[in-house]
Structures are given as structure tokens and as C-alpha cells.
Amino acid sequence: SQELEQSPQSLIVQEGKNLTINCTSSKTLYGLYWYKQKYGEGLIFLMMLQKGGEEKSHEKITAKLDEKKQQSSLHITASQPSHAGIYLCGAGPSGTYKYIFGTGTRLKVLA
């Protein structure tokens, strides 16, 4: 079965620094999603990637999907305390409407 591995598991950065979170799949991705979660809250959809080499940006967050469609990266430029939270990658649906998720990357931004 397909699995998503995220790295790093946690990240602490100084405000203003850039950072990258990676998501690697054991199989070809046909839909890759990035979500952000604050503690005790639901997941907020950030971006969806479908095509190999695709890149999307939203404010200071950029997500890319590699040409082979097995790895995605999320890059935050000039991080701010508001970027803190848990970032999860998700993929699917595979088979009958099932989605899978990575274990998440916990980001802390020091002011």
C-alpha cells in the first residue's frame, strides 16, 4: 500500500528564516495536498499539486511536485510566527475514495 513519509518531524526556526518540508511517496502521486493544522484544530487546505514539475505559491509558501511525481516539497520564505503549526501532506484518492496522510511536520517559529 502507498505510504507518505515526511521530513523533518519537527523544525524550530528563527523568524525571517527560510525552511523546507519534504514529503516522499512510495508510489506515484496522482494528487498531492498540503494542509496546515494548528493544535487542537482541523486541517486547513493550502495547495494541491497534480502534474510532474508543478509548482504553486500562496503568499510566502511554495509547494513543488517533482517530475517523477513521488516527492513534494513545501518551502516557506521569510518565516513568521503565524506560520507555526503542523504541516501535513496528503495523497489520493486511491482505490475507492481513500486518502492517505504523512505523519506531519511540527513547525515552531521563534520571534
Place this chain on the structure above:
Amino acid sequence: DGGITQSPKYLFRKEGQNVTLSCEQNLNHDAMYWYRQDPGQGLRLIYYSQIVNDFQKGDIAEGYSVSREKKESFPLTVTSAQKNPTAFYLCASCLESTVKPQHFGDGTRLSIL
């Protein structure tokens, strides 16, 4: 605004008690899901439903039950058979399509008394 509403936000269960978590959506989405989230772990699928009056077990369905009598509603019952119910529960929905993101509710945190 359209969205997914989960209630209650916090829930406490006594030994031997069944509890029901509510999930309502007004997005006109066909598919609905229930996930369990534990610290340090990703989301694990409990049940999902593609259409009204039909649902399928996910990876960790034991000790849980669901119903889908209306398109907008997908309640989850945590039964007394679920021996370790303490977790954060998330409901999600999406359109019937090949590649579409899921939309999530704000979650319900269930604890044991």
C-alpha cells in the same frame, strides 16, 4: 459560508458508555470521512461514505459505528467496545471526483472520565 461543523468540541466518555460525534456539512459533497488523530501519528481512517445509505470500513473501524441517512450528516458512534477512545477525531468531506482535496471540520477531542 459553506463548511463542515463538528460537535461537540470536547467530549468525555464514561466506562461502558457509547458516545456520538456529530458531523454536518453544507458543501453538497458526496463523500464523507472520519479520521482519528493520535499524538505523533498521522490521520487514520475509521469509516468513509461515498453516498447516502452506504459506508465502508477504514483501517481502524473496530469499536466504531456510523450512519449516513442524509447527504449532509455522517455521525460517528464510539462504542464501549473501543477500549482506547481517547483521541482527536476529524470529519472530512469532498466532491465525488478523481482528484479533489478534502475539507475538514474543527475536530472533536474525546477523553475518558
